Amino acid sequence: MKQSFYGGVHPHDRKEATNRLAVVPLSTAPKQVVIPMAMHVGAPCKPLVSPGDTVRVGQKIAEIAGLGAPIHASVSGTVAAVEPRPYTGGGKVLSVVIDNDFRNTPGSSLTPHADPLALSPEEIVEIVKEAGITGMGGAGFPTHVKISSGLGKVDTMILNGAECEPYITADHRLMLEQGEKVIGGARILMKALGLQTGWIGIEANKMDAVDHLKSLVGDKADITVEPLKTRYPQGAEKQLIQRITGREIPPGGLPAHVGCAVFNVGTAAAVYDAVVEGRPLTERIVTVTGDSIANPKNLLVPLGTSFQHLIDEAGGFKADPDRVLTGGPMMGIAQYNLAVPVIKGTNAVLCLTPQEAAPEDKAHTCLRCARCVNVCPMHLTPVYMHLYAEKNRWSEVEDLRVMDCIECGSCNYICPARIPLVQSFRTAKFEIRGLAAKQKAKEAAKA
Ligand code: SF4
Ligand code: SF4
Structure with missing residues (x-):
């Protein structure tokens, strides 16, 4: 039986800038791509190449090391470095850096299957x-x-x-x-x-x-x-x-x-x-948009291309962005370094003007209006989870099922006090996972 879900919100979809624009390839290929070894849930991959190696498009350059998926070169050229580089998840992660030879030499080992x-x-x-x-x-x-x-x-x-x-x-x-x-x-x-x-x-x-x-x-x-x-x-x-x-x-x-x-x-x-x-995953479609962008576009992008390159392809900034996100305004993650690369899950580079962005820095006191509770599709109580998280009372936050929070941002969107609720739930989850890992290590040591 079909059934609508509980809660949710109705933000303006703001898709009109790009929903009629056909996907186009980059007008200028990137000189260099930076391919992180952690583009998936699970353990980072193990590089199979070293600086100086030549690679072809689709060649496997990293193998799984636990839960994960192999990684392939998105351009042909020479490996310039295998070293930690900034990425969209924050901080740095081991990456294979490839200087593009602009030849697009194919090198997939997969076989096509007509049937x-x-x-x-x-x-x-x-x-x-x-x-x-x-x-x-x-x-x-x-x-x-x-x-x-x-x-x-x-x-x-x-x-x-x-x-x-x-x-x-x-x-x-x-x-x-x-x-x-x-x-x-x-x-x-x-x-x-x-x-x-x-x-x-x-x-x-x-x-x-x-x-x-x-x-x-x-x-x-x-x-x-x-x-x-x-x-x-x-x-x-x-x-x-x-x-x-x-x-x-x-x-x-x-x-x-x-x-x-x-x-x-x-x-x-x-x-x-x-x-x-017979083509491995080496490219994807990325929407580059937001009121800061001069010419919003849907681009077909080799993995590892920098956000800066994509922004340039879309005409650069016509207005200073308040923030640049990977993903949408509800669940996207703010980026502070435009050298970060497109990874397998990057569906958008969103550059918001101050007018478009919610004023995160003007959080007020909770009004106890319960709007966040009414919109939560997971039947959670964001207001209480936040109150306990503010006091670092992680076991109470866990009891309120913060681990079931899908970080959809509906509570953030509706909150009249502009309280950054999701941010506090992400911190709470991080702390709770850390405590659980410590407990597990303690028990293992005891055993
Ligand atoms: S972000 Fe979490 S708590 Fe907030 S509405 Fe979505 S599921 Fe509920
Ligand atoms: S929506 Fe915001 S102000 Fe209202 S109860 Fe929830 S946290 Fe408090």
């Missing part, structure tokens, strides 16, 4: 793994792990085309311009999971994409393209599952616990590229 549905699930999982595919919606979970852990447990596959964050149009343009890959990728994922049918959920502010994908599915009718009410955070995994299937993921649970596997539409297209065309 992907003739492959076995195991073969598909292996190709997806070797292609280095991770969730393209931003979460960065290794896709081959999601498929293999869902085998035999999942009865519903959903592609997430909601793209509910304001400003971002990367998935919208992908669905319009490369819809065949999205549908083809969906069918490959269904085959890998042993499913005959699947769903694609798209917010109703993208009805052209809904209609286009419906026409591509055609008479086969194995995939249902479902328009979703435009309400943030409709694209959050738990909310999308509830809307499509009526199933509610229990606190602390995962989609597989209710028989579901959710993939971003960009992930499906990357799966198609890997399986059908």
